[in-house]
Amino acid sequence: xxxxxxxxxGKKAFIGFLTAGDPTLEKTEEFVLEMERAGAALxxxxxPFSDPIADGxxxxxxxxxxxxxxxxxxxxxxTVSSIRRKTEIPLVFLAYLNTLYKYGYDAFCKRCQECGVxxxxxxxxxxxxxxxxxxxxxxxxxxxxxxxAPTSKERIQKMAADATxxxxxxxxxxxxxxxxxxxxxIKEMVRIIRNVTDTPVAVGFGINTKEQxxxxxxxxxxxxxxxxxxxxxxxxxxEAGEKLYEYVxxxxxxxxx
Amino acid sequence: xxxxxxGEHGGQYIPETLMNEIHKLEEAYEKYKNDPEFTAELxxxxxxxxxxxxxxxxxxxxxxxxxxxxxxxxxxxxxHTGSHKINNVLGQVLLAKRMGKTRVIAETGAxxxxxxxxxxxxxxxxxxxIYMGREDTVRQALNVYRMELLGAKVHSVESGTKTLKDAVNxxxxxxxxxxxxxxxxxxxxxxxxxxxxxxxxxxxxxSREAREQILEREGRLPDVVMACVGGxxxxxxxxxxxxxxxxxxxxxxxxxGHGVDTDKTAATMAVGTKGIFHGMKSYFCQNEYGQxxxxxxxxxxxxxxxxxxxxxxxxxxxxxxxxxxxxEEAVQAFEYIARExxxxxxxxxxxxxxxLMKIAPQMKKDQIxxxxxxxxxxxxxxxxxxxxxxxxxx
Numbered sequence: 001x002x003x004x005x006x007x008x009x010g011k012k013a014f015i016g017f018l019t020a021g022d023p024t025l026e027k028t029e030e031f032v033l034e035m036e037r038a039g040a041a042l043x044x045x046x047x048p049f050s051d052p053i054a055d056g057x058x059x060x061x062x063x064x065x066x067x068x069x070x071x072x073x074x075x076x077x078x079t080v081s082s083i084r085r086k087t088e089i090p091l092v093f094l095a096y097l098n099t100l101y102k103y104g105y106d107a108f109c110k111r112c113q114e115c116g117v118x119x120x121x122x123x124x125x126x127x128x129x130x131x132x133x134x135x136x137x138x139x140x141x142x143x144x145x146x147x148x149a150p151t152s153k154e155r156i157q158k159m160a161a162d163a164t165x166x167x168x169x170x171x172x173x174x175x176x177x178x179x180x181x182x183x184x185x186i187k188e189m190v191r192i193i194r195n196v197t198d199t200p201v202a203v204g205f206g207i208n209t210k211e212q213x214x215x216x217x218x219x220x221x222x223x224x225x226x227x228x229x230x231x232x233x234x235x236x237x238x239e240a241g242e243k244l245y246e247y248v249x250x251x252x253x254x255x256x257x
Numbered sequence: 258x259x260x261x262x263x264g265e266h267g268g269q270y271i272p273e274t275l276m277n278e279i280h281k282l283e284e285a286y287e288k289y290k291n292d293p294e295f296t297a298e299l300x301x302x303x304x305x306x307x308x309x310x311x312x313x314x315x316x317x318x319x320x321x322x323x324x325x326x327x328x329x330x331x332x333x334x335x336x337h338t339g340s341h342k343i344n345n346v347l348g349q350v351l352l353a354k355r356m357g358k359t360r361v362i363a364e365t366g367a368x369x370x371x372x373x374x375x376x377x378x379x380x381x382x383x384x385x386x387i388y389m390g391r392e393d394t395v396r397q398a399l400n401v402y403r404m405e406l407l408g409a410k411v412h413s414v415e416s417g418t419k420t421l422k423d424a425v426n427x428x429x430x431x432x433x434x435x436x437x438x439x440x441x442x443x444x445x446x447x448x449x450x451x452x453x454x455x456x457x458x459x460x461x462x463x464s465r466e467a468r469e470q471i472l473e474r475e476g477r478l479p480d481v482v483m484a485c486v487g488g489x490x491x492x493x494x495x496x497x498x499x500x501x502x503x504x505x506x507x508x509x510x511x512x513x514g515h516g517v518d519t520d521k522t523a524a525t526m527a528v529g530t531k532g533i534f535h536g537m538k539s540y541f542c543q544n545e546y547g548q549x550x551x552x553x554x555x556x557x558x559x560x561x562x563x564x565x566x567x568x569x570x571x572x573x574x575x576x577x578x579x580x581x582x583x584x585e586e587a588v589q590a591f592e593y594i595a596r597e598x599x600x601x602x603x604x605x606x607x608x609x610x611x612x613l614m615k616i617a618p619q620m621k622k623d624q625i626x627x628x629x630x631x632x633x634x635x636x637x638x639x640x641x642x643x644x645x646x647x648x649x650x651x
Contacts, residue, residue, distance in 0.1 A: 049547075049548065050417065050548040050549045051417060051422065051423075051426050051534065051549050053272070053426050053429045053430060053535075054272050054430075054433070056430075057416075060416055067548065072546050073546050074546075097270055097533045098532050098533045098534050098541075098543070098547040098549075099546065099547045101531075101532060101533045101538075101547065102530075102532060102543065102545070102546060102547030103546070103547070123272050123273075124270045124271060124272060124533070124536075125270060126269060126270070126271060126272070126273050126276045127273070127276070128260075128269060128276070129268055129269060129270055147272075147273045148273065149272070149273040149274040149276075150274070151273075151274050151275075151276070151277045151278065151436065152273060152276070152277065153277060155273075155276065155277065159273075170273065170274060173274060173433060173434050173435065173436070174274075174430070174433050174434030174435075175430045175433060175434070
């Protein structure tokens with residue numbers, strides 16, 4: 001079993017996302033530690049991809065910045081190893097499937113285990129195609145995180161029953177990015193999930209305010225913030241550490257008890 | 258493993274948000290593809306609106322000039338809207354209507370699929386929005402205005418390489434945001450299942466007709482069937498009914514750009530490796546870490562870093578061959594067929610003509626080649642002039 005469950009032990013979890021290598025991998029290491037210091041329970045590291053079809057403009061631009069700076073999958077693994085010498089915070093990757101496929105599913109999952117990556121979120125790997133990856137990931141104790149969408153409806157039960165690590169509830173239609181209003185009936189989605197599994201549930205996509213963090217962590221086990229964090233990094237670059245600490249601290253203070 | 262496989266290729270690698278919708282599309286297609294009313298309506302549109310069947314034209318002058326195999330041209334350039342794209346969009350937009358959709362979105366490279374989709378949407382009363390890479394809106398400015406004339410809204414895609422792949426990305430993003438009233442009318446035999454099958458079925462009218470026409474004209478099957486390949490829809494449509502005729506060689510001609518030994522190429526079969534992108538497992542131009550390569554071709558319609566999964570399969574099993582053709586060869590073929598046969602063929606189709614010019618002279622006079630002209634080249638005239646150093650004002 002991976003360490004992901006620790007993020008949800010006895011409390012609601014704040015999950016922060018950033019794109020690895022934006023602006024540099026040295027900074028990624030610093031930013032992860034800042035987020036942990038601010039109270040993040042789990043950090044998602046995005047592996048930059050040339051064509052992130054599930055992401056909005058903010059994360060698309062971060063991908064371009066990271067790739068332009070020479071970030072690669074191997075360098076990210078090295079950075080994770082380095083982070084692991086300093087913290088035990090659960091870490092998951094957010095990657096597009098081609099990154100794993102090209103690296104080799106077995107080689108990738110093996111490196112995850114060696115470096116201390118606990119799970120992988122893959123926005124372009126739906127339930128029906130999990131079979132080619134999940135058995136390999138399991139061999140190395142890497143959770144392939146299940147994403148549930150507002151359109152999943154009757155699919156939720158079978159997807160949730162199969163899930164490990166945590167379940168990522170996609171709050172809204174469309175791509176990643178801050179939204180002022182989220183209309184999906186998250187409560188109902190979480191209820192269906194809870195009926196079939198004890199795996200923790202976190203809500204992401206569109207969340208960027210303390211109020212939203214409160215609202216969705218009350219309905220589930222945690223809230224995920226991505227684009228808002230990446231935007232701070234985009235604006236302040238190398239100097240973003242302090243700003244990240246402030247922003248994440250504020251979001252963490254919004255968590256439901 | 259999910260559905261829609263061609264060997265190991267294909268599949269449905271898309272966000273969960275789209276899965277229920279893609280299953281609905283699968284169900285609708287299964288229901289309507291053999292529905293007599295649906296097929297009758299599509300046949301009628303193909304005949305009376307698109308101008309099918311398209312001619313199988315014996316290119317006598319070219320045959321004599323090249324001095325080898327008898328050359329037949331399957332004239333998809335004569336279809337309404339000027340390319341094979343109409344075959345697919347009439348089917349898909351009709352399907353969208355049956356599914357109760359009121360809006361269609363589509364990507365376009367050269368603009369041919371965008372124009373065809375806008376046309377079908379105008380005819381069948383659907384809202385239509387087209388996504389086109391900014392580079393392509395410049396290369397094919399006339400087609401942008403054409404789509405607008407047809408009532409479509411054209412979005413210039415500013416992300417990535419600002420070409421066809423980015424237009425597909427933009428369409429996928431838009432579709433995940435709005436599925437209830439919208440169908441993504443994919444333009445090629447690519448993307449997640451069931452698109453490669455749907456588009457192939459609607460395009461296979463090309464080979465269904467060509468097979469009948471050649472049997473009627475020559476009393477025998479051709480030795481070679483060839484077509485250009487970007488995503489691969491006109492080639493798949495041209496090949497499909499001949500796949501079981503083992504004696505017929507199938508040749509796909511892809512865009513080599515400046516050459517397969519340069520980084521300015523879009524020849525996926527020549528330089529690509531297996532990957533997973535745009536909803537499918539297939540061959541892609543990519544680096545060692547799976548980053549999709551910025552591809553290049555003079556032809557906006559072939560400027561795509563992947564290829565349809567059924568083509569990948571036909572390559573794997575050795576049933577079809579794929580050859581690269583450079584910009585220069587394609588432009589020469591563009592000029593050649595204009596002078597020789599009085600046909601201004603699309604720069605995409607000219608890639609197939611270029612390879613035809615290489616193989617026809619090496620074949621015997623009693624052998625037969627069918628080469629599909631996927632579209633007409635009016636849209637390319639200004640670009641070819643620029644290539645030759647002449648500045649035209651359209």
